[in-house]
Amino acid sequence: MYHKQIEQLVMLQRIDGEILTLRTELDNAPQEIQSLEKRHQDAETARNVVLEKLGYLTDQLKRLENDMEEDHVRLRKSKSKMMMVGNSKEYHAMVREMDNLEKLNRSRDEEKAAFAEELERQTSAEQEVTAKAEAVSKELEVARAGLDERMQAARKRLDVLAGQRKEACKVLPPPILSRYEFIRSRLPNPVIVSVDQGVCAGCNISIPPQAFIELQKGQQILSCPNCQRLIFWVQHIAPQTTPEEGKDAKA
Ligand SMILES: [Zn+2]
Known part of the structure; x- marks a missing residue:
């Protein structure tokens, strides 16, 4: 459930990134x-x-x-x-x-x-x-x-x-989507970012250890306490290549 939602949010982020x-x-x-x-x-x-x-x-x-x-x-x-x-x-x-x-x-x-x-x-x-x-x-x-x-x-x-x-x-469940849209309307792109070794990729600041432990549990969608972007643990999502369509648009 959690993983699927994160994956969908990341996909939405990719689409929005390309649109931008x-x-x-x-x-x-x-x-x-x-x-x-x-x-x-x-x-x-x-x-x-x-x-x-x-x-x-x-x-x-x-x-x-x-x-x-x-x-x-x-x-x-x-x-x-x-x-x-x-x-x-x-x-x-x-x-x-x-x-x-x-x-x-x-x-x-x-x-x-x-x-x-x-x-x-x-x-x-x-x-x-x-x-x-x-x-x-x-x-x-x-x-x-x-x-x-x-x-x-x-x-x-x-x-x-x-x-x-x-x-x-x-x-996406409406509450999650509206959280995404809320952040999108207030912060510069991106909305959802990975956390690698405890560091938020959105603001490059370490999140508190307790929050990082929570994040690794993968039970609920969390925000970076510093930049407020949605975060996910980098190991929860398999590294993906850029979507094929994205390559076409740039070529
Ligand atoms: Zn952050």
Whole structure:
């Protein structure tokens, strides 16, 4: 009688433990997706920053090239005009103008080289951030697909467990079941725990020797004086492997 009830309570505990694990998983799953979405957004933002820089640099390079082209035209015109100047005063003025144009061109060359260098740097940065953004995007896609699958499996399993729980509750005497439910509503999981070598597995504290002797007699269902959980002597129940269904749900 006692042993059967303890066994049924332990079975109920297993069912409730799995239900709790599944519910936690269902609650946490959307958060995983959210944090992935955040990472995806950050990667896209980083990519846009680099793209903006690239656009700016490309524009600047084009502008410089236009300016340089105009200067070349001006320089050519000045050279041909020089052939036609009448006096040395005009001639010196022309030489100065050409000098200035050449200097300007040289500084533009340097500016252009600096822009080209930066453009190269940003181009490789762009490749990097694009690869990163694509990787996160793929990860997110896989996670979303996996999430739906996992949620569906978890809900299905929860339905099965609800049925099993109903059956397990049916065979327990009402006073014992209500004791179980009372503890379940007030303490964090688990409700019923083993006592091994006088130590409660729920709170890891030794129960008094007299209580341990009572427990070993196996006549009535006792509670741990410290944590109030239902207790059973570990040797009263054959060590059992995890229920098969439990393994399936986790796989
Ligand atoms: Zn305890």
